[in-house]
Amino acid sequence: MTEGSVPLPYADPAFVADPFPLYRQLREDGPVRRVVIAGALDAWVVTRYEDGLAALSDSRLSSDVRDASDARLLRQLPTSGGESLMGNMLRSDPPDHTRLRRLVSKAFTAHRVAGMRPRIQAIADQLLDAVAPAGRADLVADFALPLPVTVISELLGVPLDDRHDFQRWTNRIVTRGAEPPDPAMVNEAYQHMRAYVTELVRAKRAAPGDDLLSGLIAARDEEQRLTEDELVAMVFLLLAAGHITTVNLISGGIAMLLTHPAQLELLRSDPELLPGAIEEFLRYDGPVSPGIARFAREDVEIAGVTVPRGATVLIGSAIADRDPARFPDPERLDITRQDNAHLAFGHGIHYCLGAPLARLEGQIAIAAALRRLPGLALAVAPDEIRWRPGGLRGPESLPVTFTP
Numbered sequence: 087m088t089e090g091s092v093p094l095p096y097a098d099p100a101f102v103a104d105p106f107p108l109y110r111q112l113r114e115d116g117p118v119r120r121v122v123i124a125g126a127l128d129a130w131v132v133t134r135y136e137d138g139l140a141a142l143s144d145s146r147l148s149s150d151v152r153d154a155s156d157a158r159l160l161r162q163l164p165t166s167g168g169e170s171l172m173g174n175m176l177r178s179d180p181p182d183h184t185r186l187r188r189l190v191s192k193a194f195t196a197h198r199v200a201g202m203r204p205r206i207q208a209i210a211d212q213l214l215d216a217v218a219p220a221g222r223a224d225l226v227a228d229f230a231l232p233l234p235v236t237v238i239s240e241l242l243g244v245p246l247d248d249r250h251d252f253q254r255w256t257n258r259i260v261t262r263g264a265e266p267p268d269p270a271m272v273n274e275a276y277q278h279m280r281a282y283v284t285e286l287v288r289a290k291r292a293a294p295g296d297d298l299l300s301g302l303i304a305a306r307d308e309e310q311r312l313t314e315d316e317l318v319a320m321v322f323l324l325l326a327a328g329h330i331t332t333v334n335l336i337s338g339g340i341a342m343l344l345t346h347p348a349q350l351e352l353l354r355s356d357p358e359l360l361p362g363a364i365e366e367f368l369r370y371d372g373p374v375s376p377g378i379a380r381f382a383r384e385d386v387e388i389a390g391v392t393v394p395r396g397a398t399v400l401i402g403s404a405i406a407d408r409d410p411a412r413f414p415d416p417e418r419l420d421i422t423r424q425d426n427a428h429l430a431f432g433h434g435i436h437y438c439l440g441a442p443l444a445r446l447e448g449q450i451a452i453a454a455a456l457r458r459l460p461g462l463a464l465a466v467a468p469d470e471i472r473w474r475p476g477g478l479r480g481p482e483s484l485p486v487t488f489t490p
């Protein structure tokens with residue numbers, strides 16, 4: 087560990103349950119702090135809102151892991167096959183980023199996504215029909231987990247029966263546990279995922295449909311707008327990116343309401359508050375925590391601190407989203423909060439492509455759960471909710487009771 091670095095102790099249950107005291111300390115100690123993540127990865131964390139906003143639009147900070155100098159980070163890059171999965175828009179810089187994002191951006195506009203409302207509603211209702219008679223459920227496994235994966239599978243045109251396999255592999259790739267990930271295991275998951283997506287593309291090429299994946303294959307085959315590797319990496323990203331984050335928004339949002347009864351009461355009395363409540367869940371305890379990674383392409387000065395070339399810079403969106411210089415009374419969950427321009431979806435050219443979809447899924451799911459599960463209450467004490475360790479934050483399970 088580098089001298090003076092603060093550990094982000096994912097092996098410590100108290101930190102995993104509530105990382106915000108440490109986030110606050112980091113923010114109060116300075117605008118850029120050195121941390122060590124899960125005992126393995128050195129990073130420079132940007133802790134304050136205005137600096138975070140500027141860093142997210144600074145082109146000297148790259149999204150391409152190959153610009154990193156940390157040997158441990160580079161070693162975690164899969165040795166074969168997986169490299170091409172990293173050739174996706176999230177991990178590229180312009181001009182490749184611009185070209186790749188343009189290929190799919192139309193499918194995710196607020197207007198297009200609004201057309202998916204009836205189908206998302208039907209999926210939510212179907213999942214709740216299955217649990218409603220029991221009077222108890224785990225709202226992660228029974229509800230929040232299957233919903234986004236069903237939506238993204240249908241949008242892409244991926245058979246839903248495959249979801250258990252790719253859910254397992256993507257989880258292994260994108261969620262970092264308490265321990266530094268075992269490179270062999272991550273590599274194996276990449277291999278499986280790559281083989282799976284390659285087969286999917288082959289099958290879809292033979293029998294195209296009216297779905298996003300068929301559209302991407304046409305852009306590849308008829309217009310040569312992306313390479314075969316980029317096509318596979320795009321499908322991987324879309325399956326992975328919109329999946330566990332949205333699960334966490336739904337289950338985390340419900341957990342926040344059940345642990346803040348006055349806010350739940352307020353929302354029940356005025357359902358029109360729901361869109362603002364979703365923004366507040368994202369600000370108060372968003373799924374990407376503490377933040378968003380970049381790699382310094384050159385020495386970069388941030389808030390008076392020189393970050394050396396090759397360094398990993400973590401833009402602490404979840405830390406900045408409680409910056410009192412930007413948000414009045416930031417430690418308070420307030421679903422009526424105005425002027426709530428949080429960083430939970432990022433900012434700048436990589437701003438979350440799926441934000442309109444995530445917002446809609448969150449609204450439909452949370453409204454449906456409150457409506458269909460009367461008397462909804464936690465089946466465990468608030469401090470017994472187990473949170474997933476690592477950079478994607480959300481409840482591991484959410485045991486609840488309600489009137490059948």
Ligand code: HEM
Pocket residue numbers: 149175176177187238323324325327328329331332335372373374378379429430431432433435436437438439440441443444
């Ligand atoms: C990018 C968060 C849901 C697809 C991002 C970024 C964040 C984020 C912070 C920026 C990363 C960066 O700057 O490096 C979230 C959260 C979600 C969510 C909190 C749920 C609450 C979704 C959904 C999709 C999606 C449903 C749909 C497929 C993407 C893609 C990118 C992205 C493709 C890369 C955009 C680019 O590089 O230009 N997301 N996301 N996300 N997200 Fe989301």
